[in-house]
Amino acid sequence: MSGQSTYQPTSAVGKWFESRLPVMGLVHDTMLNFPTPKNLNYWWTFGGILATFLVLQIITGIVLAMQYTPHVDFAFESVEKIMRDVNYGWLLRYAHANGASMFFLAVYIHIFRGLYYGSYKQPRELLWIIGVIIYLVMMATAFMGYLLPWGQMSFWGATVITNFFSAFPIVGDPIVEWLRGGFVVGNPTLNRFFSLHYLTPFILVGLVGLHVWALHVPGNANPTGVEVKSVKDDTVPFHPYYTLKDSFAIVVFMILFLWFVFFAPNFLGEVDNYIKANPLVTPAHIVPEWYFLPFYAILRAVPDKLGGVLLMFASIGVLFILPWLDTSKVKSATFRPLYKQFFFIFVAVSIGLGYLGGKPAEGGYILAARILTAYYFAHFLIIMPILGLIEKPKKLPESIAKAVLDKNGDDPGGGGAPAEAVTAPETKG
């Protein structure tokens, strides 16, 4: 997206068009000819998967909106009507609801990919920060979408989450009433959430544009963490090499998605949401959707209301400053023997928090959640800064080309550090 285009239209119409609106050149430079490191593994395909799911959510969402009624007296019934009466309504709704889950699964893999390979480091800090903003807007979108079916979990989830703001002194309660348009979650809340749920995905489209733009200035990172030194030796054009690799990954991911849609459409959901919202009865055990569970665990780990809310926001906020907390010069965990271990501990801690978020807030679960919450923050605020100072990284390959050639030439045993970088099973390609 930056610099002079090398695109040369061949047809007369193409030339006429390009000199007036150089949009084909933009597509050519960013999606076809873009020089991409030749050693990207399958963990790099999740960007394409995410883009696919954003489009899919928008398409299924727009057709659902043709059948859905955002009013407290009809919302639940209209969703049931979608499920029973509307042609293929069940498919559209299951695709939209499970699509949201797959979207989050993909974004979590994408984020952990970034953490493992140090993709957030200079010169990609802004790219990373835009990514964190995308993640926040995604969460807001899914949260508002979840209110729309107006089930018990919809209602109580929205009640609890809008109440987060009541933790702030003085301004808290007015903010909560403003968000809800009433003293409790009600029709005004449902209406505005529908309006905003329709809007935010398009804001996401814009943010994704910025994300890709910021990506195309430094170019992709890669599994060695060594930057591209020679476009000729280290890169291949995006098309056909990565268009195909991405397409293959998208197809595989779609199999998982469609398996949920057709064989376990309610597995990731909550049964209580098939009971219509009742403002006078809280379900015995309220839990958010699975993708929010780790944050819910952090919230409940703190015995203080404001403290819990602040810590929960901070658990995402800390990602914004991560590029400056990590003091290591080496990007990829492949060459960071200590960080690599801490990375996998961190993955386990995050999954553990997710597990605890789904358990009742009592006894041993709370204690475990406290320990894991403390570790979560220690990982970013203590371990990351210190590791960079004390760790002795392995020797980096001279270049991407060298790393790739070493891998293909040597016998698997004799590789040393560079070989290890590229012997991960997912690098075949």
Add this chain to the structure above:
Amino acid sequence: MAHTDQSDTTRRDFLYIATGSFAAATAFSIWPLIDQMNPDASVLALSSTEVDLTPVEVGQSMTVKWRGSPIFIRRRTAEEIKEALAVPLEDLPDPEADSERAEKPEWLIMVGVCTHLGCIPKGQKLGDERGDYNGWFCPCHGSHYDTAGRIRKGPAPLNLVVPPIEYLEETKIRIG
């Protein structure tokens, strides 16, 4: 150039003032867009309700709706009142004497919304779990309230809110 001195400053001043007013006007015009999200007149109009207390026997509870939220009405037993009075105020996270919460000790009337994140605590129905302090228990994140609806344990910061109540007759009240 002799006469420009003065006209230059006034032109520039004019630009500053014009820009400033333009910014202020824009800021003001955003307010209606924000304020429309606040509770509207019809929501605010629903803000008082009358309740007849006669059907409630000692030891029983009743739940009514006020401003969309449940109101817990409990006719407390002598035992429960005694328990509530016996607690030293320093033991309370949100110190409030029982007499400040129940104008007539027998009738405890509160908004049944947990002051943590807004769930409805259990304890109104017979057989409900009532927590460690024999009052109400919020299952969402484990807040325990005592027989005066005061927070004793758990993440909720404040006691269950006592709404504005007026006794119209011996057993008739207006809430709000």
